[in-house]
Amino acid sequence: MVNGQPQRGPTIYDVARAAGVAPSTVSRAFSRPGRVNAETAERIRAVAEELGYRANPLARALPTGRTALLALVISDVTNPFFFDIIRGAEEAASKAGYTLLVADAHESATAERETLERMITLVEGVVLATSRMSDSAIRVIAKQRPTVVLNRALTDVPSVLTDNARGMRRAVEHLAELGHHTITYVAGPEASWADGMRWRSLHDGAYELELRSRRIGPFPPTVRGGRLAAIELAAHPTSAVVCYNDLIAIGVVRGLTELGARVPAEVSVIGFDNIFGSDFCSPPLTTVAAPLRALGDQSIKRLLAQLRNSAPTESRPTMLPAQLVVRESTARPGRRRKAWTRAAAVGAAALSSADQPSKRSPTAASAATSPGTRARTPE
Amino acid sequence: MVNGQPQRGPTIYDVARAAGVAPSTVSRAFSRPGRVNAETAERIRAVAEELGYRANPLARALPTGRTALLALVISDVTNPFFFDIIRGAEEAASKAGYTLLVADAHESATAERETLERMITLVEGVVLATSRMSDSAIRVIAKQRPTVVLNRALTDVPSVLTDNARGMRRAVEHLAELGHHTITYVAGPEASWADGMRWRSLHDGAYELELRSRRIGPFPPTVRGGRLAAIELAAHPTSAVVCYNDLIAIGVVRGLTELGARVPAEVSVIGFDNIFGSDFCSPPLTTVAAPLRALGDQSIKRLLAQLRNSAPTESRPTMLPAQLVVRESTARPGRRRKAWTRAAAVGAAALSSADQPSKRSPTAASAATSPGTRARTPE
DNA sequence: CAAGTCATGGCAACCGCTTGTCATGAACGG
DNA sequence: CCGTTCATGACAAGCGGTTGCCATGACTTG
Structure with a gap:
């Protein structure tokens, strides 16, 4: 792209003019299904399609507060622990029509707070996974947006935990x-x-x-x-x-x-x-x-429930089994x-002797044997 | 939080009233340093502080298009390859005052396009890491927002590559x-x-x-x-x-x-x-x-350069060394x-014999030896 | 046939901030 | 002493949607 300003596409006004209706009608044609005559709606949709109209999420969010964004704050992207949590969360979120904002706290309460500060106004809800912040700091967040904590129990804030x-x-x-x-x-x-x-x-x-x-x-x-x-x-x-x-x-x-x-x-x-x-x-x-996956999935589901009911639905923690x-x-x-x-x-770097392979019964059925391995460590 | 609607804080209007100035002055006091008398600005800042005023990024973004959001699309969150790329990118982005939106494409061109579709209007620029989309699909994206591709070469789209x-x-x-x-x-x-x-x-x-x-x-x-x-x-x-x-x-x-x-x-x-x-x-x-880290870092840096110059700065790929x-x-x-x-x-699941430890010279100095290990596979 | 309902679409006021333009008055120069 | 210039702040028009309320007319009903 050539110009620095983000490209602006056609708006509801353009569509309205082209379809010969009022902008409000265009808006309703999309967001309020039955509110507009089926034929009119169809025509509008066709015109919109032809013009390549795409609703501007910002503009939509401004009056309604609905950004369709959810935040997942994790304490360290670099920790594989979060892989499947992210996956599960992402899936649940996008299935519900939300986009997930994944934020990394670098294992620091301060960084976590700052990141959160930056995006809290942007999102509709927050999942704090393995937060490093203090209880009170979390409550401050929870006061601003629906919040779910993952792997942490906190009165008054819904949580999902591993047993x-x-x-x-x-x-x-x-x-x-x-x-x-x-x-x-x-x-x-x-x-x-x-x-x-x-x-x-x-x-x-x-x-x-x-x-x-x-x-x-x-x-x-x-x-x-x-x-x-x-x-x-x-x-x-x-x-x-x-x-x-x-x-x-x-x-x-x-x-x-x-x-x-x-x-x-x-x-x-x-x-x-x-x-x-x-x-x-x-x-x-x-x-x-x-x-892991269920943790991500469930935390988003709880958040969504809260978003819908507009009140912290029953605050008993969701407890998921470990194995x-x-x-x-x-x-x-x-x-x-x-x-x-x-x-x-x-001394330090060892000069041990242990050479014969360990002898223990494999825990499961299959039992192929592999060659030994050295423990050199090129960190 | 109790009510479902995201909480709305004080606005520039509230601050303006409290400080006895016009809203526009409040706005400028924050965004346009010299434009407002130093004392006035100071007073406004104090009042804002006291009221707990926080600029609404949505409202700011609407007229300006500046969301301070950058997207990093990766082909699979579950792949550790992206760990340090995300880290590097995140760091570079937040250092420049941007928030990074990490999106997962699930190794699918379709999912990638859909995700992108959903957030392209929200972000100021995009980094496509290891994209699975076709060249032409990428160009379509690049036409809408400044774009950088990672680990992929494409004429007319800035890229950063590993050698x-x-x-x-x-x-x-x-x-x-x-x-x-x-x-x-x-x-x-x-x-x-x-x-x-x-x-x-x-x-x-x-x-x-x-x-x-x-x-x-x-x-x-x-x-x-x-x-x-x-x-x-x-x-x-x-x-x-x-x-x-x-x-x-x-x-x-x-x-x-x-x-x-x-x-x-x-x-x-x-x-x-x-x-x-x-x-x-x-x-x-x-x-x-x-x-990895450098890949993330450099791709964001290139994106930012593009954002600033409002033109694809010299399109030679950035080439980073492998080792x-x-x-x-x-x-x-x-x-x-x-x-x-x-x-x-x-047959399938093996019934081999190889039992003695392998003999090979370690590549580096240290050389502790570890016991053998079994190859059972609880997938 | 008059009154009441209801479906449909339009009007206009926001949401909160940015910014071009203008009014005001102080400082300044000739 | 008057005309300029400049710093400062206010006004108001957007940005692109959403939504409460109203007008209109068709249809129902007694």
Whole structure:
């Protein structure tokens, strides 16, 4: 395009003139089905088509406030956790005739607020996925536009949650069954509501099953954060680790491996969310799968319900089930536990020995065997 | 919030009344710095602050056309390829005071066109990343709004590209150095411009280095697509495979492994893009790294330049360098090539034997060893 | 046949901000 | 002392739709 100004197309006035009716009639022909004589409407539609008329969403939104835009604020685009959430949300939104504005908060409450500030006036509703903002900041938002929070509970603000408690419970049971006695929780961001929830559930579950639990962290919810955690883990070894999320878990596995610990032979690691990549990392991660797509879908649906009813429909949180996916990062505890800790204590980048493939029974039917793999790390 | 209608805040009229000036003066106090007496402006600003006045972007955009919105259309949110592109783009956009609208085309030209249709009137400019639309469809878009295409060349439409040719050349050289004689290219979507480009470069490079090349596909650019490709590869074995992208490469590796072929001992696999996950899959992928972040950043910058100059500034494509990242999915060709093909021919889900860890020299200094890993696949 | 209904289309007033144009008066120069 | 110039602020016309209300005329009904 040549000129800088956005091109303006034909307006209802042009259509009206061409069709020999009033602009208001053109408007109604489109937005108010029965309000206009069928034949007239048809004629108008034909003329509009011919002229290439396209309603200007801005102009429409100005008097009505209906922008047909919904915002989905996520804490980090770079986190695969949000893939399917976005997908689910996008689908639900566009099916309802809305366009989704995806905004990234860069894991920062400030950035989140600023971004929100910028687009709140533009959208009809907001989904805050894994928000890093304070409760009160969220309430400020909720006062301006219908709001739904994802993976966070907040009185008076509708929310959709994963059943972390049950998921975590299953993870703990799994480890208990394998024979572990102590579980270490690798914590994620302090600002994360889910993090507190998960830790509490682990703690309670462990208590009931008579296991010991401890917690380290917080760590950034990234692969890098997980590797940091691995170093700390090396200092105080356990046989079983549950991580805030898969990203951390992947980092932990890699970090431990580099430090010479074998996963799962010496340390079992469980992640959370079942993100893209958790099945093809090495070893494939045992993880508590979040219903990602459904989370996105449901949060938009709740938002739409609110938009329609013009009142926060019953504010009980929507609770979606989690599911333990057992892969190959967990096994019964071995005994060579001290070996790698010492190695780690000595130096950094490991000089371990573990060479024979781990022996554990595959959890599912199919059982092809793959060659070993090295753990070099070109970060 | 209680009422359904988006809340309307104070307007310039309210501010004007409270400050005892005309609305136009309030408007200018904000948008036209020197146009209003400094003291008056200060007073207005104070009153506005006190009233909590926030300019309504819609109302502002209506007469001016300046929505401060930019669209980034990507072919699939679920593809990690776009992570850092989005990041880079988002950053560049918000630094320039624009908000980025990220839209997903679901790998479909139709969906892409529809989405675009819906938001083109809303945005000031468009970046088409890895578009699946036809050239002519893109030109139609470009006629309506300033447009930049990413990873695609198109006369008259500014573009930013990765130097695929050179990257592919490096990949081919790498395989040649290792001693491979034939290279199979696993093709991605036919609608992808980059796909054609990559294949051509591979073909040419192979020719010059006196290797043989062939091509299979197209396959969907997903892990799943890669596994499909693996089956086809099993029918016509080669020692070296270059894939359209990392996702396919990961799928190929997994598929081959399940079929009983050892990677890289029997088959070397190279991916493209260096996406999230390509470093922690098993084995870590040798890949041609695209400058993802820079791609996002540069495409927005070009778009902004166009927006400012109100004319497509010099239309030479911006070319960004690619880089071969050698990890562990490539090695010199082995001889047991026939083994896995037969196995594959026999049945599907593999029953291979390969058990001893592969032996190859790590490419970099550090060299910790990890235990073997199973290839079960809970898809 | 008069009065009441109803379907249909037009008029005009917004929505909130931008901006071209003009009025006003102070400062300034000759 | 008068005519210019300039800074400042107000007026009002849009931008492109939406929508409440009214006018018109056809049709129904008693």
